[in-house]
Amino acid sequence: EDTTFRLIKERKNIPISQEQLVAEVKGIYAGLIMVETKCIEVDNAQKALTDATNKLNDEQWQALIALHRTLLHEHHDFFLASQHPSAAPALRRLATKYAMPARMWRHGIHSFLELLRHRLPASREYMLTFIYHAYSMMTLLYETVPAFEDTWIECLGDLGRYRMSIEDGDIPHRETWTAVSRHWYSKGSDKWPTTGRLYHHLAVLARPTGFQQLFYYTKSLLVAIQFDSSRESVMTLLDPIIALGPNQVSSFSTFSTTELEFVRCYGIIFSKKFPEKFDKSADNFIDSLDNFIARRARHFIQPGYWVGMIACCAIAGYGNERHPFFEAIRNPLSDRQGGHPLEEHDVPKETTDAITLANRTHTVIFQRYGDNNIVPYIHVTLVFMYRLTFIPEVNDLVAREFPWKLLALMLNYLVASSSSSLNFERIEGAAFPEELEKGDFCRPLPEDYAMRGLLWTDDYFPGGHFDGEQCDDDEKYMELPSMVESRKERVLFLSCRIAAREKQWLRYDCIDRRFSAATTETDADPEHLPDAA
Numbered sequence: 168e169d170t171t172f173r174l175i176k177e178r179k180n181i182p183i184s185q186e187q188l189v190a191e192v193k194g195i196y197a198g199l200i201m202v203e204t205k206c207i208e209v210d211n212a213q214k215a216l217t218d219a220t221n222k223l224n225d226e227q228w229q230a231l232i233a234l235h236r237t238l239l240h241e242h243h244d245f246f247l248a249s250q251h252p253s254a255a256p257a258l259r260r261l262a263t264k265y266a267m268p269a270r271m272w273r274h275g276i277h278s279f280l281e282l283l284r285h286r287l288p289a290s291r292e293y294m295l296t297f298i299y300h301a302y303s304m305m306t307l308l309y310e311t312v313p314a315f316e317d318t319w320i321e322c323l324g325d326l327g328r329y330r331m332s333i334e335d336g337d338i339p340h341r342e343t344w345t346a347v348s349r350h351w352y353s354k355g356s357d358k359w360p361t362t363g364r365l366y367h368h369l370a371v372l373a374r375p376t377g378f379q380q381l382f383y384y385t386k387s388l389l390v391a392i393q394f395d396s397s398r399e400s401v402m403t404l405l406d407p408i409i410a411l412g413p414n415q416v417s418s419f420s421t422f423s424t425t426e427l428e429f430v431r432c433y434g435i436i437f438s439k440k441f442p443e444k445f446d447k448s449a450d451n452f453i454d455s456l457d458n459f460i461a462r463r464a465r466h467f468i469q470p471g472y473w474v475g476m477i478a479c480c481a482i483a484g485y486g487n488e489r490h491p492f493f494e495a496i497r498n499p500l501s502d503r504q505g506g507h508p509l510e511e512h513d514v515p516k517e518t519t520d521a522i523t524l525a526n527r528t529h530t531v532i533f534q535r536y537g538d539n540n541i542v543p544y545i546h547v548t549l550v551f552m553y554r555l556t557f558i559p560e561v562n563d564l565v566a567r568e569f570p571w572k573l574l575a576l577m578l579n580y581l582v583a584s585s586s587s588s589l590n591f592e593r594i595e596g597a598a599f600p601e602e603l604e605k606g607d608f609c610r611p612l613p614e615d616y617a618m619r620g621l622l623w624t625d626d627y628f629p630g631g632h633f634d635g636e637q638c639d640d641d642e643k644y645m646e647l648p649s650m651v652e653s654r655k656e657r658v659l660f661l662s663c664r665i666a667a668r669e670k671q672w673l674r675y676d677c678i679d680r681r682f683s684a685a686t687t688e689t690d691a692d693p694e695h696l697p698d699a700a
Contacts (some may be wrong), residue, residue: 172246185255192258199241203274206238210278214285223286228293235279235297239304242271246312259314268318276301276322279392280329291333302326317359324368325349327636330373345372353640357633360620363387363394370397377422380404382473382617384623388486390620396647398485405434425459428452429474432524433650436481436517447521449524456531464540468646470546471532472614476621478528479551480566481521483622492518495558497622526568534574536580545577549661566672571655571684577675578682584637586680588652594659595677599629605643612654613644646699 198341209231213223223231248254262268280301283294305326309319327348334341349372356365363386370383384401387394408431422430428451435445460467484490491513511519529548531543552569555562582589593600611633618624619633662682666675674683 170278176404183251183253185253185258188248188251188254188258192245192261195241195245195248199238199245200235202238202269204673206274206279209234210274210282222289226426228290231279231282232293235275236300238275239271239301242267242275243304243308246308246315250312250314255380258446262315268315268319268514272318272325274321276326284329284332287333294329294333296331298326302330310423313475317355320351320355320358320397320624321365321368323584324348324355324365327351328368328372341430348372349640351641356620358617361391362620363390363392366390366399367394367400367618371400376422376474377404377408377426378470378477381430381433382477385433385477385480385485386621389480389483389622391622393486403440405430405438408439409434409444421659423456423459425452426470428455429477433481433521435476436521436524439517442516445520448525451522453527453531456528457535460532460535460541465646467540468543469613469644471541472547472617474528475544475547475551476617478521478525478546479621479623482518482525482551483525484515484518490518492561495561496554509564511564514564522565522568526570530573533570533577536577537584539651542581542651542658545574546612546654546658546661547614547618549658549665550618550627553627553661553665553668557663562669566669569672571672574662575682575684578659581659582680582682585652589656589659591680594656595663596660597664599627599632600653600656610647611643612650612657613646615633616643 245267246262249258252260256651263445279297280294283290283297287294305319305322307314309323312319325348327344327350331341331344333347334344349369352365352368352372356362356369359365366387366472370380370387373379373383381401381404384397384404387397408427411431426539428448432445432452435441436447460471463470474617482492482582483496484493487493491509532544535541548616552562552566555565590600618629662673663675666673666682671685674685675681676683
């Protein structure tokens with residue numbers, strides 16, 4: 168029997184016209200406005216009901232969830248239509264013109280989540296349901312509407328924080344969602360490293376570690392787009408520690424003495440509260456620091472560069488517009504015409520305290536020759552000091568007490584202990600020492616990611632330095648054996664650059680490959696240290 172095959176023509180894709188797209192967007196927007204208005208009305212009405220007996224039943228909660236879910240779907244449809252590949256530029260701009268991403272978060276998600284949060288624990292299951300739906304919708308938008316990627320990333324991080332916050336009793340679940348939230352905020356900070364708000368969020372997630380919290384809070388104030396709310400938020404960390412009496416431990420029992428005293432010192436500098444406690448806390452921190460580093464060994468690498476950058480942020484005045492150092496540090500180097508000389512009386516006492524404490528810290532750490540775990544601290548410190556060589560009115564005050572002789576000894580030790588593996592052509596050159604011997608991609612150092620975005624690093628990293636393989640947080644901050652020599656080269660390179668610009672403090676003999684301090688009056692006496700050259 169003959170079999171007849173019938174060929175069916177493939178349906179033609181008829182391109183949508185601009186008129187059709189405009190009509191579609193208008194129709195979606197009209198429906199969206201109606202649902203949005205209803206959501207605002209309902210949320211405000213519920214917030215106004217402060218009576219504790221006013222509890223919603225299951226049917227009412229489900230209706231509220233359905234209403235807000237509808238608004239999210241309306242927004243999704245609006246974004247897909249207005250950002251259609253064939254949409255005209257004017258149509259694509261509508262989402263920005265009418266602040267649609269922000270409205271979606273504010274009226275579609277945030278207001279309702281706050282309502283749910285204030286009705287806990289009765290609303291817990293409903294809150295979980297809505298968070299999961301909102302998270303799925305944001306993930307979908309992140310994948311399909313890249314034009315607003317920054318908003319979706321931050322919203323996903325915020326949703327992770329809400330999910331984390333309702334898991335007080337379930338530690339594994341809380342840690343999981345903390346990691347999820349941190350992943351999104353870190354992803355955002357990698358893409359937009361000068362946005363301080365993201366570092367504030369990372370600081371909140373860093374609890375209960377004092378070094379890391381303080382680092383992120385202060386960093387959020389020393390990037391191009393400051394997040395001033397950090398000035399209040401950081402006090403939730405600082406106030407209880409500053410107020411602690413001599414024999415009190417309170418909720419900070421997980422902090423070592425070194426960490427506690429360090430946070431207290433910089434808390435006093437930041438807040439100007441309890442200044443009478445500063446000297447004692449500074450002494451306690453310095454007295455315990457060497458043993459702390461020895462005990463932590465490789466685990467000091469990360470706290471080490473946090474400590475270094477926190478000290479730099481304090482000297483820079485925590486982003487205070489009226490601080491005499493901050494304005495000079497913030498200005499691009501190309502815009503500087505030379506500043507007015509600063510005298511010690513022009514500098515606030517807390518900044519003088521910050522400089523003194525930083526130099527006392529340098530003195531302890533620079534004497535740990537042969538300890539590769541302190542080199543990241545030296546690296547981040549020298550990046551800051553190198554930037555100051557372009558700001559003589561600030562550098563004269565900061566550098567005069569710096570332990571240059573101890574630094575020179577440490578640098579000579581690095582040269583002597585690694586001379587066979589170091590590339591002096593890169594170290595003594597003017598270009599950033601980025602390439603490896605074989606021309607392979609040189610992965611950024613962990614502290615590079617931590618420094619990225621700070622005002623004094625904008626001219627340090629070359630273009631494309633962070634454009635290599637994408638990696639998650641665990642990989643970014645993973646210490647590889649190959650980084651030891653790369654980091655030493657970086658430290659020696661910066662020292663050569665400082666010596667080339669500021670011969671009154673540090674000198675370098677390129678023939679003997681030896682550093683020396685130009686002035687030694689204020690240096691601690693390092694005679695008990697071996698001559699590493």
